[in-house]
Amino acid sequence: MSNSIAQLRKFVAPEIIFGDGSRHAVANYAQTFGAHRILLVSDPGVLAAGWVAEVEADLAACGIPCHRFLQVSPNPRAEEVMAGARVYRDYGCDAIVAVGGGSPMDCAKGIGIVVAHDGHILDFEGVDTIRVPIPPLIFIPSTAGTSADVSQFAIISDPQRRMKFSIISKSVVPDVSLIDPQVTLTMDPFLTACTGVDALVHAIEAFVSTGSGPLTDSHALEAMRLINANLVALVDNPHDGELRAQVMLGSMQAGLAFSNAILGAVHAMSHSLGGFLDLPHGLCNSMLLEHVVAFNFEAAPERFIRVAQTLGIDCRGLSQQSIKQRLIAHLVELKRAVGLAGTLGSAGVRSSDVPFLAEHAVEDPCILTNPRRSCLRDVAVVYEEAL
Numbered sequence: 001m002s003n004s005i006a007q008l009r010k011f012v013a014p015e016i017i018f019g020d021g022s023r024h025a026v027a028n029y030a031q032t033f034g035a036h037r038i039l040l041v042s043d044p045g046v047l048a049a050g051w052v053a054e055v056e057a058d059l060a061a062c063g064i065p066c067h068r069f070l071q072v073s074p075n076p077r078a079e080e081v082m083a084g085a086r087v088y089r090d091y092g093c094d095a096i097v098a099v100g101g102g103s104p105m106d107c108a109k110g111i112g113i114v115v116a117h118d119g120h121i122l123d124f125e126g127v128d129t130i131r132v133p134i135p136p137l138i139f140i141p142s143t144a145g146t147s148a149d150v151s152q153f154a155i156i157s158d159p160q161r162r163m164k165f166s167i168i169s170k171s172v173v174p175d176v177s178l179i180d181p182q183v184t185l186t187m188d189p190f191l192t193a194c195t196g197v198d199a200l201v202h203a204i205e206a207f208v209s210t211g212s213g214p215l216t217d218s219h220a221l222e223a224m225r226l227i228n229a230n231l232v233a234l235v236d237n238p239h240d241g242e243l244r245a246q247v248m249l250g251s252m253q254a255g256l257a258f259s260n261a262i263l264g265a266v267h268a269m270s271h272s273l274g275g276f277l278d279l280p281h282g283l284c285n286s287m288l289l290e291h292v293v294a295f296n297f298e299a300a301p302e303r304f305i306r307v308a309q310t311l312g313i314d315c316r317g318l319s320q321q322s323i324k325q326r327l328i329a330h331l332v333e334l335k336r337a338v339g340l341a342g343t344l345g346s347a348g349v350r351s352s353d354v355p356f357l358a359e360h361a362v363e364d365p366c367i368l369t370n371p372r373r374s375c376l377r378d379v380a381v382v383y384e385e386a387l
């Protein structure tokens with residue numbers, strides 16, 4: 001048996017309450033953490049959907065005051081994190097609740113980092129840069145999704161550099177994640193499709209990642225199965241609570257997998273793209289997915305064959321090349337069925353943008369666990385193929 005440290009695996013996860021109505025445990029947890037005043041981080045869309053007022057009412061019913069911070073854009077920006085930190089300090093808050101998709105949740109993580117260190121969020125880019133504990137984080141995800149509510153990642157946009165950067169640390173795993181499928185019922189079909197494909201990409205990238213292992217594989221495979229079986233039906237029936245619960249469970253499992261196994265080239269390239277053109281994260285992933293699978297397949301064929309089987313492709317008697325083609329065709333068809341057939345070109349990317357995009361993608365930490373080593377030229381070619 002090898003004693004190489006490279007073979008060791010760790011698994012980090014928050015306390016999770018999963019199921020319809022779990023959001024109402026928010027005040028109970030705030031009390032457990034001894035919170036006196038909460039910063040409630042969300043955004044205008046989630047406010048309009050009614051979830052902010054509900055969380056506020058739950059906290060108020062237990063006598064816990066909170067202050068709203070809602071100036072969060074999709075692809076949250078560094079200056080929004082800094083503004084949220086000022087509000088946290090000005091109102092003397094001592095815990096953070098986020099209700100929203102990945103953007104408010106990542107902004108909330110950033111606010112926690114800034115108030116704990118008294119620094120600037122840009123100084124915390126990279127892996128294991130958090131030096132002191134951050135305030136208690138209680139998250140209620142409203143998309144299914146990024147799973148920022150279970151992950152060791154915070155992704156922040158830096159408009160000055162036109163890129164998104166990653167902060168990766170177990171310190172940004174929330175203390176509690178209240179995963180309530182009912183909160184996703186207000187998502188429209190396009191948002192459901194983008195976020196669902198993001199979750200599917202998390203599962204696939206985690207499974208083929210060089211950081212994968214027995215602690216994450218079962219979560220990744222089950223996530224693929226659940227999302228593949230339910231996402232198309234959900235986009236056609238967005239008010240179906242049972243389908244919402246299945247896709248939410250899949251998203252959570254994908255989150256547990258990728259948080260611990262890390263991701264790959266789709267996310268490295270999608271972070272670069274999302275920072276450059278401010279596009280929805282799931283849409284960026286969707287436009288890159290099959291092109292990265294085509295690039296990666298030969299580097300981990302046995303892993304991709306498991307992916308194909310899990311997505312319901314009958315691989316018996318097929319050559320490796322045929323399985324690769326069927327897997328790519330399946331992913332393209334799934335994307336079409338949920339209404340995400342666009343290319344990078346249709347989203348406004350030009351060939352002349354590729355060098356800038358590739359330069360940032362090869363610097364993203366997610367590229368390090370991609371199953372195939374990827375140089376600047378490789379990444380540029382994949383972007384060109386996705387145009």
Ligand SMILES: NC(=O)c1ccc[n+]([C@@H]2O[C@H](COP(=O)([O-])OP(=O)(O)OC[C@H]3O[C@@H](n4cnc5c(N)ncnc54)[C@H](O)[C@@H]3O)[C@@H](O)[C@H]2O)c1
Binds near residue numbers: 046146155
């Ligand atoms: N931290 C992580 O682990 C991680 C992982 C993947 C992606 N991300 C990041 O998360 C961000 C994307 O998050 P997202 O895809 O969840 O979307 P989002 O948070 O950016 O929200 C997109 C839009 O959907 C609206 N919305 C969200 N939930 C809703 C609901 N239930 N009902 C109605 N409207 C709703 C929001 O108001 C917003 O306008 C990106 O910045 C991405 O880089 C983070």
Ligand SMILES: [Fe+2]
Binds near residue numbers: 199267281285
């Ligand atoms: Fe993602």
